[in-house]
Amino acid sequence: MTPQNPSPITAHSPNGLANVEQEIARACNEARRDRASVTLIAVSKTFAADAIVPAIEAGQRVFGENRVQEAKAKWPGLMASYPGLALHLIGPLQSNKAKEAVALFDAIHSVDRPSICEALAKEIESQKRRPQLFVQLNTGEEPQKAGVAPGEADAFIASCRDKYGLQVSGLMCIPPVDDAPAPHFALTAKIAARNGLKNLSMGMSADFAIAIQFGATHVRVGSAIFGHR
Numbered sequence: 001m002t003p004q005n006p007s008p009i010t011a012h013s014p015n016g017l018a019n020v021e022q023e024i025a026r027a028c029n030e031a032r033r034d035r036a037s038v039t040l041i042a043v044s045k046t047f048a049a050d051a052i053v054p055a056i057e058a059g060q061r062v063f064g065e066n067r068v069q070e071a072k073a074k075w076p077g078l079m080a081s082y083p084g085l086a087l088h089l090i091g092p093l094q095s096n097k098a099k100e101a102v103a104l105f106d107a108i109h110s111v112d113r114p115s116i117c118e119a120l121a122k123e124i125e126s127q128k129r130r131p132q133l134f135v136q137l138n139t140g141e142e143p144q145k146a147g148v149a150p151g152e153a154d155a156f157i158a159s160c161r162d163k164y165g166l167q168v169s170g171l172m173c174i175p176p177v178d179d180a181p182a183p184h185f186a187l188t189a190k191i192a193a194r195n196g197l198k199n200l201s202m203g204m205s206a207d208f209a210i211a212i213q214f215g216a217t218h219v220r221v222g223s224a225i226f227g228h229r
Contacts, residue, residue, distance in 0.1 A: 043222030066091030107132035140176035170199025185214035
């Protein structure tokens with residue numbers, strides 16, 4: 001039986017990917033934004049390579065992982081088989097993993113303390129490789145969560161640039177699970193704007209459409225594409 005409304009993105013992919021693509025397009029249309037202004041990061045953490053391949057073959061090119069070691073185990077082979085993929089580190093980074101992170105990832109979304117800045121600056125200079133860097137904010141100031149407090153963000157961004165020579169691409173945030181996400185997205189966008197940062201990594205499976213309304217340039221979507229872990 002021929003599927004209705006076939007499209008290239010759904011040819012070999014989980015239905016979730018097609019649904020997410022449609023929702024991104026709808027959110028962009030409502031926000032009067034170009035669909036190309038939003039990068040979908042398919043969060044593949046904890047999923048094996050054979051679960052990721054259908055999304056790659058459907059046209060998805062940007063993926064997110066939480067841990068350096070897990071990414072090292074599965075992505076070099078996938079990248080060799082499918083040229084043109086981009087890999088983003090969206091989880092916390094330990095300074096002793098900076099060397100491996102700079103070598104493997106095209107973007108790092110979790111810059112949040114001086115020790116990370118120092119380690120990244122050293123490896124970027126050594127490897128002559130410059131992944132995109134996002135400063136992670138802790139907009140809810142949750143003690144159990146990584147990230148820079150909003151009140152300290154301007155000084156930290158300036159330190160990244162002036163003390164460590166890092167090229168900060170944008171900001172990342174993860175709103176508290178029990179809070180309405182919109183105020184956190186608005187605050188992140190405000191801090192980015194006053195620091196001249198164009199990229200906003202915000203929005204996950206439950207709230208990426210709202211994040212797009214507030215200017216997200218990168219949305220990190222896992223369960224809505226691959227299913228629950």
